[in-house]
Amino acid sequence: MGESIVRLEKVRKTFPLPEGGTVTALGNINLDVARNEFLTLLGPSGCGKTTLLHSISGFVQLNSGCVYVDGEDVTDRPPHRRPVNTVFQNYALFPHMTVGNNVGYALDIAGARRAERNTQVGAALDMVGLGGLEKRLPRQLSGGQQQRVALARAIIARPKLLLLDEPLSALDRNLRQSMQIELKTLQAELGISFIFVTHDQEEALTMSNRVAVLEGGKIQQIDAPLAIYNKPSNEFVASFIGASNLFRGTIENGTVTTDDGDKIRTSASTGTGPITALLRPEQFSIANGGEIAAETGRLDVSIRQIVFSGAGYEIHGRTDNHHDVVASIAATHQALVAGAEASRKATLTYDPAAVHLIATEGARS
Amino acid sequence: MRLARILGSSGLTFYTLIFFAFIYVPIGLIVIYSFNADPVNMMRWSGFTFDWYKQIFGLKNAASEAALYIESTDQLLAAVRTSLIVAASTTMVATVLGTAAALAVYRFSFFGKRFYRVLLFVPMLMPDIVLGIALLIFFVGVGISLGIGTIIIGQCTFLISYVFIVVSARLAGMDRTLENASADLGADEWTTFRKIILPQVMPGVVGGAMLAFIISMDDLVITYFVSGTSTQTLPIFIFGMLRRGIKPEVNAIAVMMLLFSFTIAAAGLYLHRRKR
Numbered sequence: 001m002g003e004s005i006v007r008l009e010k011v012r013k014t015f016p017l018p019e020g021g022t023v024t025a026l027g028n029i030n031l032d033v034a035r036n037e038f039l040t041l042l043g044p045s046g047c048g049k050t051t052l053l054h055s056i057s058g059f060v061q062l063n064s065g066c067v068y069v070d071g072e073d074v075t076d077r078p079p080h081r082r083p084v085n086t087v088f089q090n091y092a093l094f095p096h097m098t099v100g101n102n103v104g105y106a107l108d109i110a111g112a113r114r115a116e117r118n119t120q121v122g123a124a125l126d127m128v129g130l131g132g133l134e135k136r137l138p139r140q141l142s143g144g145q146q147q148r149v150a151l152a153r154a155i156i157a158r159p160k161l162l163l164l165d166e167p168l169s170a171l172d173r174n175l176r177q178s179m180q181i182e183l184k185t186l187q188a189e190l191g192i193s194f195i196f197v198t199h200d201q202e203e204a205l206t207m208s209n210r211v212a213v214l215e216g217g218k219i220q221q222i223d224a225p226l227a228i229y230n231k232p233s234n235e236f237v238a239s240f241i242g243a244s245n246l247f248r249g250t251i252e253n254g255t256v257t258t259d260d261g262d263k264i265r266t267s268a269s270t271g272t273g274p275i276t277a278l279l280r281p282e283q284f285s286i287a288n289g290g291e292i293a294a295e296t297g298r299l300d301v302s303i304r305q306i307v308f309s310g311a312g313y314e315i316h317g318r319t320d321n322h323h324d325v326v327a328s329i330a331a332t333h334q335a336l337v338a339g340a341e342a343s344r345k346a347t348l349t350y351d352p353a354a355v356h357l358i359a360t361e362g363a364r365s
Numbered sequence: 366m367r368l369a370r371i372l373g374s375s376g377l378t379f380y381t382l383i384f385f386a387f388i389y390v391p392i393g394l395i396v397i398y399s400f401n402a403d404p405v406n407m408m409r410w411s412g413f414t415f416d417w418y419k420q421i422f423g424l425k426n427a428a429s430e431a432a433l434y435i436e437s438t439d440q441l442l443a444a445v446r447t448s449l450i451v452a453a454s455t456t457m458v459a460t461v462l463g464t465a466a467a468l469a470v471y472r473f474s475f476f477g478k479r480f481y482r483v484l485l486f487v488p489m490l491m492p493d494i495v496l497g498i499a500l501l502i503f504f505v506g507v508g509i510s511l512g513i514g515t516i517i518i519g520q521c522t523f524l525i526s527y528v529f530i531v532v533s534a535r536l537a538g539m540d541r542t543l544e545n546a547s548a549d550l551g552a553d554e555w556t557t558f559r560k561i562i563l564p565q566v567m568p569g570v571v572g573g574a575m576l577a578f579i580i581s582m583d584d585l586v587i588t589y590f591v592s593g594t595s596t597q598t599l600p601i602f603i604f605g606m607l608r609r610g611i612k613p614e615v616n617a618i619a620v621m622m623l624l625f626s627f628t629i630a631a632a633g634l635y636l637h638r639r640k641r
Binding site for chain 1: 545547551553
């Protein structure tokens with residue numbers, strides 16, 4: 001327990017529905033967040049990620065379960081007595097206060113001395129690149145600047161843990177990307193743990209040490225970004241993160257025969273029964289008409305559409321058994337892609353070792 | 366086409382002029398008449414004078430042949446003083462209670478909240494004369510002697526509604542996550558109320574208070590019912606004067622009241638602007 005900054009034990013929260021009945025926002029969630037970790041809670045809207053965040057900050061009352069912050073049980077503590085701070089989705093800056101008073105709010109509440117408080121406000125604003133704007137009002141700032149003020153306000157009291165509730169969702173793409181890098185740098189500088197909520201999978205993969213994928217009030221998978229991407233533990237995670245080609249079928253002698261009749265070769269040597277094979281679009285190559293080695297996997301597809309995306313081509317194809325497949329092909333293979341476009345046919349190859357196998361849903365129950 | 370447009374636009378200009386004339390010409394006339402020297406027929410301009418103003422302030426005795434329209438300046442000043450005392454008290458009480466009610470409805474969810482909200486609206490919609498009679502019967506029945514106290518209670522019954530509505534409108538536009546943000550940064554509920562909620566509803570509270578003050582200064586019907594025989598507010602005093610004919614002093618008093626209302630409204634607007 002000494003190592004984890006936050007520990008959730010069997011946290012459960014249900015909300016009553018207006019039609020009667022209840023919806024389970026959090027179903028017996030267990031979670032440990034390590035010191036200095038950047039953890040992202042990722043999931044579609046309504047998956048319970050914001051409720052999970054609020055259970056740590058204290059804005060929801062749990063049905064059952066315990067929340068520990070830095071080893072202390074804070075389950076029954078009101079929000080203002082928890083050693084965590086939050087960056088809110090809409091920033092929630094106090095509109096009647098100057099930037100300086102917004103940032104200094106936590107220190108004023110704690111009764112800090114004036115001179116020290118002003119120094120710290122200046123330092124926090126410098127840290128987010130807004131030095132000298134103390135006298136402005138929030139509405140006189142741009143969205144990106146307001147975002148930074150909210151960040152400065154949340155870190156000034158040096159919380160043990162910073163919670164960020166989709167803080168970048170209102171920013172435009174370029175600003176969002178530069179803020180992602182800045183947040184990451186800031187987290188390293190401050191040396192505190194961040195729990196970051198987002199529905200943007202790219203954001204989650206870019207910034208985090210670990211990503212927790214939530215759906216239906218449950219953590220579907222919690223792992224490093226690379227593992228989440230390459231080795232999703234179920235079909236939901238596989239299809240929520242990145243583009244994916246899923247082949248449901250049965251495995252025998254290392255080959256998956258799909259329900260449609262396609263055959264996917266894998267490097268698995270044992271096991272029989274129902275299974276789902278995952279191939280990411282970038283794991284496909286396009287065959288150049290030469291000999292294909294016997295151990296290489298291949299899929300013959302008819303071309304439905306080819307889309308140029310800058311870095312490469314996206315080939316939308318369909319197998320003879322009417323299964324849709326997406327392949328990303330690097331722009332350097334332009335000639336091969338052109339050939340495929342002309343003939344409306346292509347042979348896609350893949351390394352059987354790259355195929356990831358997922359236990360088929362339903363088969364487990 | 367162009368002709369129609371010109372006709373249309375000049376027609377609109379004409380309509381706009383008529384519209385404003387309809388509202389402001391009578392008020393303008395009162396201002397002009399208050400400086401008219403003719404004591405008998407206000408419609409006939411016979412010269413410019415400050416006499417009526419001097420008379421209401423007791424600086425000049427009324428002209429002999431016009432007799433004394435105001436029996437004594439003291440009576441007028443007493444009515445003004447009563448009105449100010451009533452307005453100040455009702456404003457204070459109505460503002461505190463109306464704001465408290467608005468905050469309670471905003472902050473808490475409790476059984477019968479919607480019904481409670483409707484109950485707070487009703488006094489404003491109720492015909493003044495009904496409210497007046499009801500209050501009179503109540504006060505007499507309970508045995509409270511009519512006077513300045515009953516006027517204050519009577520006016521509060523409906524002024525609380527006005528303050529409630531103005532403050533509620535302000536609260537409705539408030540971002541609730543601000544309270545969460547304040548709690549998140551370590552403030553307890555009382556501190557959050559003092560530093561976050563109150564400063565933001567303040568324009569609504571001040572607006573509601575000024576509205577209550579102006580309506581209180583102006584109220585005739587309800588006040589008339591519950592004032593008894595010995596207490597007179599300014600509107601009741603003017604109403605009494607009118608029953609003995611429209612006299613030039615009334616115009617002067619009206620202009621003074623107009624100036625007073627404008628001053629309060631201008632002060633309110635100024636404060637509101639500065640807040641922004």
